[in-house]
Amino acid sequence: MRVRGRLSGGRRARVGAALGALLTGVVVPTVVLTAGAAVAAAVGAPVCQIRDDRLRELSGMVATDDGYVVINDGADDEARRRIFFLDQRCAVVRTVSYPSRPRDTEDLAVGRDGTVWVADIGDNDRSRTTVGVWRLAPGAEQPVLHRMTYPDRPHDAEALLLDADGQPMIITKGGSGTVFLYRPTTALRPGATTTLTLAGQVTLPTTTTSNPFSFLGRGVVTGAATAPDGRRVVLRSYADAFEYDVPDGDVVKALTSGTPRTTPLPDEPQGESITYSRDGESLLTVSESADQPPGTRPTILRYPATAETAPTTAPTGSTGPVSPTSVRPIAADTIGPGSRTWLLVAGVGTLLALLGLAGVLRWRHTGRR
Numbered sequence: 001m002r003v004r005g006r007l008s009g010g011r012r013a014r015v016g017a018a019l020g021a022l023l024t025g026v027v028v029p030t031v032v033l034t035a036g037a038a039v040a041a042a043v044g045a046p047v048c049q050i051r052d053d054r055l056r057e058l059s060g061m062v063a064t065d066d067g068y069v070v071i072n073d074g075a076d077d078e079a080r081r082r083i084f085f086l087d088q089r090c091a092v093v094r095t096v097s098y099p100s101r102p103r104d105t106e107d108l109a110v111g112r113d114g115t116v117w118v119a120d121i122g123d124n125d126r127s128r129t130t131v132g133v134w135r136l137a138p139g140a141e142q143p144v145l146h147r148m149t150y151p152d153r154p155h156d157a158e159a160l161l162l163d164a165d166g167q168p169m170i171i172t173k174g175g176s177g178t179v180f181l182y183r184p185t186t187a188l189r190p191g192a193t194t195t196l197t198l199a200g201q202v203t204l205p206t207t208t209t210s211n212p213f214s215f216l217g218r219g220v221v222t223g224a225a226t227a228p229d230g231r232r233v234v235l236r237s238y239a240d241a242f243e244y245d246v247p248d249g250d251v252v253k254a255l256t257s258g259t260p261r262t263t264p265l266p267d268e269p270q271g272e273s274i275t276y277s278r279d280g281e282s283l284l285t286v287s288e289s290a291d292q293p294p295g296t297r298p299t300i301l302r303y304p305a306t307a308e309t310a311p312t313t314a315p316t317g318s319t320g321p322v323s324p325t326s327v328r329p330i331a332a333d334t335i336g337p338g339s340r341t342w343l344l345v346a347g348v349g350t351l352l353a354l355l356g357l358a359g360v361l362r363w364r365h366t367g368r369r
Helices: 009-027 029-036 214-218 251-257 340-367
Strands: 045-049 058-063 067-072 082-087 092-097 105-110 116-120 131-136 144-149 157-162 168-172 178-184 193-203 223-226 232-236 240-245 261-264 271-276 282-287 299-304
Touching (some): 058 116, 058 223, 058 282, 116 168, 168 193, 193 251
Antiparallel strands (some): 058 067, 131 144, 178 193, 223 232, 240 261, 282 299
């Protein structure tokens, strides 16, 4: 979400991520390059390019029979605060405005009846008392807002799923590879605020996929989607897609006890959107282009959905519910060689050592004058 006059939370997060990438990707290149070499090269096949200048901060996408529906991250420009309908060649054919200003729209989901759900759940500063979902029924001229509140504390979130009953489920963004699932305790009603309940905890698999934010980009969830037949769901990070089987319709059970299949999404500029193709055979993604070189256009990419469980570098089984207050947003898993904390500490230590050496050399050079 952009904030006039200062860096937005999202931009601050990217600055922090860039620093993390600098420390782990430049200061200690041997560690990162060695790990990254294990990732097979994979490039998404371009589907179509979005050329409308209003669509530069894409944060959510769903595929429809006629094309796609997309939304921007929270934008100051009113022209960008809309639900955009695209044809199969990515041209805008219709827009729908909100009856009131959304706070931070981050993801989309589409029900089996064609209802479009917009997740207004972003909270970079973790200060919102309520979050919401906008429900746009087929043929409706405007979406209807349903407010929700967390039972514990505010969370930043960028991913939305629908359960077997068509009810929305929020997946927090996380930061350390652990994310939380929240769902409404009762049916949503316009004009009312529904309390959410903690439904489960998911630990993402550990990968080495290259992305602009280094290891930090692999430990967050930036989007989610449900397959058209409801038998699979996928979570994505800035680096990978994790696909879970849902054989009995229980999405929470699938996410908290299943082993996902991993599809690398390497080096997408800022990948926050994912959806299934209408035939369910492909995963489709799109990135923001706001911070890319002039002339860069968002491009929808297609990846084949995986058929077998891919090997990972750590156990992928997720754990059951625990109190989210015990997990810090950017906490690392362990301290020791190979852990995320170790990489960061090693990077900081190396950087400080280099700065100290530079200072000594400068002092010695000055002293000889």
